[in-house]
Amino acid sequence: MASLLNSAMRYFNTTGGADRCDEFVNQCIEVGQQSFRIKRFIAKGGFAFVFEATETKTGRDYAIKRLLANEKSKCKAILQEIALLKRLSGHPNIVDFVAAATSEKEGMTEYLVVTEFCPGDLVKILEARWPMKPLFPDQVTLIFYQACAAVEYLHTRSPPVVHRDLKLQNLLVSAQHTIKLCDFGSCTTKLHYPDTSWSAGQRATVQDEVTENTTPQYRAPEALDLYQNLPLDAGMDKWALGCLLYVLCYQQQPHGARLAILNAAYRMPQDDTTYAHLQPVIRDLLVVNPLQRPDLSQLLSHLETLVSPGIDPKGPVQGLLPGNPAAPRVAQQPPPPPPQQQQQQQQPPARPPPPPRPAAPPGQA
Secondary structure, three states: OOOOEEOOHHHHOOOOOOOOHHHHOOOEEEEOOEEEEEEEEEEEEOOEEEEEEEEOOOOOEEEEEEEEEOOHHHHHHHHHHHHHHHHHOOOOOEOOEEEEEEEEEOOEEEEEEEEEOOOEEHHHHHHHHOOOOOOOHHHHHHHHHHHHHHHHHHHOOOOOOEOOOOOHHHEEEOOOOOEEEOOOOOOEOOOEOOOOOOOHHHHHHHHHHHHHOOOHHHOOHHHHOHHHOOOEOOHHHHHHHHHHHHHHHHOOOOOOOHHHHHOOOOOOOOOOOOOHHHHHHHHHHOOOOHHHOOOHHHHHHHHHOOOOOOOOOOOOOOOOOOOOOOOOOOOOOOOOOOOOOOOOOOOOOOOOOOOOOOOOOOOOO
């Protein structure tokens, strides 16, 4: 890791306190052999701050994420996130890693992570469209296909990587109009297989860890109730993908309460013809038992059959950013409005008995 982290002392010698983002803007910093000028502050989350910066020699824009830590455990987590991003970089639907830097000052360790700059924030794009201009079916399918492709890549690493915090907010639109998955701070390679031998203390410890690294609206049933003795593994990401697809189609979360998640109870508009071809995908993903959720490689193959002729599911998503046609090339029926509250609630499927415990990989419990 030492070779990965290069000096950024020019910045750390000139910046102010940890929360003074404005002072970082217009600063020139060096990360490795590259020099950057900070253009603007983009976002803040927890102890992370994201900026847009320009590489001074090429004029190319990049994103720089600044992370702060004052505990060894947090420093370790950040270093793991950097190493993971570097390992995953290169997939067409994952943000590209460029460089990283670290320094210590006044008891605080500060990290800079440079990645490709994606000009499109999918949440902001959709907030500007909804509810008057819902997504066309091919736009939904391409966004979802490319998100699934990124997640499938994580799950097929050795060891498998579980993102744990898949949500609309962690999807960006690249300069090439493709979808990019970002934010790998919640990722893990540690899988859990609770069974009747687990103590209450074990369950509470894992429950706290999962709760800290997931978002409530996208949290899977097995992550809410460990006494179901269901595996906590890649299945959690599959559930989150089901929630994501529902949101892309109907502009709202499928579940409104904890009990609804535990029972996989949600409303599906019965008269919808626009997204009807995607409803079976939602149903397959939003099932209580994670062992019954579909294999992502097979799901990707199925999604390829759902796009209109002539449209590449791996290609640019038209109509999200300036510079592309405002709508897909194939004329399609306008999407329906979101399902209304008075619509009859879909009956939850029968709760399956706890499945037999899968054989846990060595060293994972």
